[in-house]
Amino acid sequence: MASKLSSLKDLFIHELQDLYSAEKQLEKALPLVMEKASDSKLKAAFKAHIKETEEQIQRLDKCFEILGEKAGGEKCKAMEGLIKEANSFMEEDAEASVMDAGLIACAQRVEHYEIAGYGTVCTYAKFLGETEVLNLLQETLSEEKKTDEKLTFLAESTINKKAE
Template sequence: MPALNTLHDLYVKQLRDLYSAETQLLDALPRMAAAASDSTLRTGLERHLDQTRVQAQRLDSLFMDLDCTPGGHTCQAMRGLLAEADELLRRDAPPAVRDAGLIACAQRVEHYEISAYGTAAKLADTLRLPHHAERLRLSEREEQAADLSLSAAATPINRAALGPATAALR
């Protein structure tokens, strides 16, 4: 495990954490999209998969700029968040309830990514890497937009998940 002697070392560690998070998502999002019964949710997850590929490429370019490699680190936070999503997918649930659970899992992921990109952008600012900060903030805004999209999808899906026993709550 490399030492963290400088702010630059910490910045590279944060970028590696983000890269690991994004590559883990590249594996998980297809499973999540395939499990979604709501077409809007499925399309949103598939669109985010495409966006995740672009974000990973963006991070690759930052590593090239720094002349270092992205590998050698596993984002444990993302591993845990995706383990929760996998657990949800193994459970027996009505389609709308599963979709509501997928949204919950996906929003936790988005919130983690929003925080991680914001932190890395602030470090890039401090290190006087404005090009890096700009690219990281672009990814942060994309994650915020994905979160808002999930929130919009949640309203009808959550209502559908109420089921007939709780129809009066609609």
Template structure:
């Protein structure tokens, strides 16, 4: 897609987010399986359900814009998820891996928050109130997931330190 206008940029950014969310739906089950902490595993499983909602919201946005979801691969998310996946193969299952998984998951959340915040601002500029509302709902959930990971990390990191 050739990006010539701010409208084009919004659609391009939405496609990037859609690709990112689809990649995350494949990564979260692996992260949940690798987690030792029940709280962390539950957080990943819960966020997987939210991520399915994020995908559905994006599909609603594309439908409202008369655009399709195809045409973009989010290479940034691919790289972030690859680094997280590498941890699973490099660190034995346990508290240290859990701490690494939290760090990797928070990188994902921060990347998403940046993307959703930026495209939400564009949608607001363009007067697309429904799009703004849907993006804000997802942005709020991403922020809540990041906060939950921070809370879980307090116990996990302490346990990882003791295990060392």
């Protein structure tokens, strides 16, 4: 049974645990996505995001430590669904360049979900006066936005043209 959420702090912890689960799931899924990519720049972008995701998990661990809370507890069903959708797409019989374009689409869905989640917890941290936690979360939010921009650049500059 789920725990009762009776305050914004409870909701804040709940959302952080959801993001932690999302990042842990993504950490396992990204290597498979990287292997499926054929474009060298896209592979490099996924490889960089694997390392970044590991750092983001460490940052969340630090947030939980600061807050005196445990990291686990929630299962991010949204990330589970996004990964399931990406796995299903990766089974498609697609030309390499078309696969790359589709992988970007899958990855950007994930990034947009993470941007929404981190934006929300940043707002909660600010409201709750959790400045140290807010700084850590803003660093991750900034990275997620940069990853999304990098994926857009790759799609618009080369990959979508190759897939055409």
